[in-house]
Amino acid sequence: MKYTIPQIPPSNNRYIGRTNFREYQRAKREWAEMIAIFCRPRPQKPIEKAVVRLTYYFPTRGRRDPDNYSGKMILDGLTAAGIIVDDSFGHITLELRGEYDRENPRTEIEIDE
Template sequence: MWICIPTLPPSLNEWSRKHWRVRHRAVEEMTNNLRLLALAVNMPKIERAEVRLVYYFRDRRRRDPDNYAGKFILDGLRKAGIISDDNAGVLRLPQPEFMVDRQAPRTEVWITEWKE
């Protein structure tokens, strides 16, 4: 399953500096958008998932992978019912990938079912 989010989420450094209400509203907005998408395309809930995050930035600046771990997105996916949970027992989260697209910065989320 592929989801394209037409924006880039804040880094964890930026995220941690935001007021809790601002963070709460951002997660709620992400959740609502993902929930609507899931309903529109009849997306099934994935019990055990691997979520790959690919960030497309406008520039080639160096970025820390741990600053873009995807907490904001994973919380939205979980609350929207697309993935069952975001704990280590049911979720694999490889290192995020950083790409450059000067014209269309975005976040691509690739979700596959994880089978042992």
């Protein structure tokens, strides 16, 4: 399965060590809603074991650390939408990539069983 979200999630640096819990919860809720809208069709039942590949297409070539784009909001959204059973190590293998596309920044989600 391959899904495209026309945005890039915020960097984890935006929330780590900050006290604005409400802002984080709002962003997490927005990403769960985007996953529900853009990730169709869904499997008939949630995938037990999956390889999840997240490719972020950034609008600029700036230096970015992969650990700042861990995919937490995306994985939580995939779980809430019933696409994967759970986002723990026992259920998924996660691969991250960062690319550049000034004209079309986006997040691509690929899921293989």
